[in-house]
Amino acid sequence: MQRTERLDMDLKRGSTSHSAYNLRPALPEGEERRTLSVLVDNESGVLARVIGLFSGRGYNIESLTVAETDHTGHRSRITVVATGTPMVIEQIKAQLDRMVPVHRVRDLTVEGPSVERELALVKVANTGESRVESLRLKDSFRASVVDASLDSFVFELTGSPEKIDAFVDLMRPLGLVDVSRTGVAAISRGPEGM
Amino acid sequence: MADAMNGTMTGAEMVIKALIDQGVDTVFGYPGGAVLPIYDEMFKQNKIRHVLVRHEQGATHAAEGYARSTGKPGVVLVTSGPGATNAVTGMQDALMDSIPMVVLTGQVPTFMIGGDAFQEADTVGITRPCTKHNWLVKDTDKLAKTIHEAFYVATNGRPGPVLVDIPKDVQFADGTYVSPRNAKPKTYEPKVKGDPTAIQEAVALIQQAKRPIFYTGGGVINSGPQASQLLRELVAATGFPITSTLMGLGSYPASGEAWLGMLGMHGSYEANLAMHGCDLMICIGARFDDRITGRLDAFSPDSKKIHIDIDPSSINKNVKVDVPIVGDVGHVLEDMLRIFRSGGAQSDKAGLAEWWKTIQTWRAVDCFSYENSDTVIKPQYATQRLAAAMVAHGDYYVTTEVGQHQMWAAQYIPFEAPNRWMTSGGLGTMGYGLPAAVGVQMAHPKSLVVDVSGEASFMMNMQEIATAVQYRLPIKIFILNNERLGMVRQWQELLHGERYSSSYSEALPDFVKLAEAFGGHGIQCDNPGDLDEAIAEMIAYDGPVIFDCLVEKHENCFPMIPSGKAHNEMLLAASLDPGQIGQAIEAGGAVMV
Ligand SMILES: Cc1cc2nc3c(=O)[nH]c(=O)nc-3n(C[C@H](O)[C@H](O)[C@H](O)COP(=O)(O)OP(=O)(O)OC[C@H]3O[C@@H](n4cnc5c(N)ncnc54)[C@H](O)[C@@H]3O)c2cc1C
Ligand SMILES: Cc1ncc(C[n+]2csc(CCOP(=O)(O)OP(=O)(O)O)c2C)c(N)n1
16 A cells, blocks of 8 residues: 555665665765764753754755763764865864864764764565565664564664665665664774774 | 852842953843843942943944953843844854854743743844854853853853853842852863964975965954064064954054055955965964955965964865964964074065065055045045044044945054954944944043944944933944945946945935934034034044034945955956946956056
8 A cells, every 4th residue: 555655755766686785876076975973061952053053054964863972971972974075074073173062073984993883773564575575685684673563574774874775775675664764873993982 | 058259149149240250340231021130130239330222232232342442252131032132133243253242131931931931032042053152041050150151152262252041030049159260161172372383384484485475364353462462573573564354454553564454355456466466375363254365266376375263163164275273363473473583583585575566566556546526525535534533633443334434444544553443344234333332432431432334324223322322422423424325336336237226325314413312413514625624523522423424425445356256356446437337347357467
């Protein structure tokens, strides 16, 4: 029944024949994608401030995640994936850094190796061969089943944003209904803290 | 709990105590329901003067004028809802021009927030983008610390406006006061010392430069009088020419030998051509605004650029520079001078002599000349005569509104010292100058304070004459009355085929009667021959004056670099035939060689 609705979802139709990696549209010439980690005081309005900076100055955000990471010190860590020319990215970093509640800004993309992870919940509704195929793919992506009915699954998947893109893309012809993604959480490799 | 240093008091008492502890002597404000407890405490003390303005926007500009002319933060106190929203323009103005300002707003009680209560507005939400930072205080125990933090943030680093929103129940409740000492924010510590290697590198460039220029701005003024002093020493030690933005006028004296005048859209021919042709640009506390750079890809193509700025986000924002130095102008110039002098203060004397020779030929163009008249007062002439009278009088401060008159004031009035010139540069707010003059005169009661105005701008905040009259502030409002929105009219003439869409002031009041109605003094002058005497009368009058100077209605302000054009596409008055003016922009290229 949801077939048409599914196609109405703002998702590109699947392309299972080619490798599902690198599905993201290429960035405009001269632009880069950077992952920034921002340590802030968890005071009221801090997220509105950061988001307002991006919307007010016309910067592009691909994803933004935030949660308190130090409950005694009331610090939150915001991870922003932003795109722009290197000059714009430097502006974004300087603009973030000068905000009063911001302690530190790190550019994880350029300041040494880092890991990025995202969690997704992916709902598919299917039966028969599609159902079997979606389970097979779930295994090869090391996703897990967190909800099941006779004609649907909810998969939980963690990985890089590209891996999640790929999984979602593969699920599309198999009865994809809904996707909920957390956005990127990232941290630098090695012993050093922020 | 109360101890020897910290006492228990109400939130409203705390506000007053915090202001006193911050050294505040003047507050500009307007009462209303949500700030009545604070006004009650204001009533009970006499350390702080409260100036009752006539519109909250007036309070913010008055605070800006006070701040710019003293170097201290300006303080504003207004009520919730409309009081706060009326203050928004002034906050954005202060943000753009880096003016330290602390705005205290009342708010509906905490338990009513979010319920569309009477005169409720999401003040912190509305003002988040137009303040450097803002706070909603929900707990009286945090109030004093927040106010101290607000002063710290407003005045440290790149100065700017901050806002503290105080719900009425927080003003009534008891809490513990803390002193300013215990209130520094943990996260905000701007760097004031410049990186020594970058300064070394800059000095090396200075030693080799053949065609250098100092391009200075409002940051020198922000940094304090000491920075202006150091700048003068550096200019003298190097022998380099210097220009300044609209915001930096006075940091180097207009009478100084190395002075090329203001640069930019309506700046001098010599300053703009020197910027265009230099091989080394030393930008000090200026931000490469579009009024300065013109077309970015044609901006000073052959120069190395040094940029001193306290705000890292100003660096490489519009123009990529070679040697960025993040720090306070005063601190950096001190180090720079020391290093330059310890290296024997060497510079390329021969190269410099050549450069100055070229500059003299540009100076000889006499770009601010205009065709005078003995029947009609030319606005340039009026400004020059006003300047002469102010110089003769001495000890003057000038504020302006926004438009042609603002540019003429910048071109013709000389400033020998910083903090004497108050204008709305970044936001370009018509209606700034009159309330700003109120703020300046509050801080400098004995000095001559003149608002150079246009009749249209004047009407945007003319209610503040009543404030001037009430507080016996003898401000002089000098209106260059062309019965036009002159600057708009100029653009329509040059860029919109002379279609004067709504740029004509159809119904103007009688300004002399208006002055009298407010309890001030009015003067009108329409004859060049009477001008000096009329100006003398204005200056001599002990009280607020509105001077209605009827000037030529169609004068254009030149030189002009049309927006989006390069420095060498500047228009000069003398190069334009009256008949050609409609095509002036296209003909622009021919103006220059
Ligand atoms: C009608 C109109 C026409 C105009 N035409 C012109 C024109 O022809 N020419 C012109 O110059 N302007 C003109 N302006 C003004 C223009 O819009 C800008 O406001 C102005 O050029 C900016 O000046 P600034 O670069 O000195 O920067 P400001 O706005 O004064 O900024 C100061 C800079 O210094 C930094 N700073 C602050 N404090 C310190 C410190 N302590 N140490 C180090 N750095 C510090 C800040 O971070 C900032 O980058 C015009 C405005 C109007 C309304
Ligand atoms: C609040 C505000 N509204 C509109 C403008 C656009 N504007 C810039 S200059 C100008 C005309 C100013 O006229 P007037 O004050 O008479 O000065 P003049 O240019 O004639 O000297 C206008 C409308 C502005 N700068 N500020």
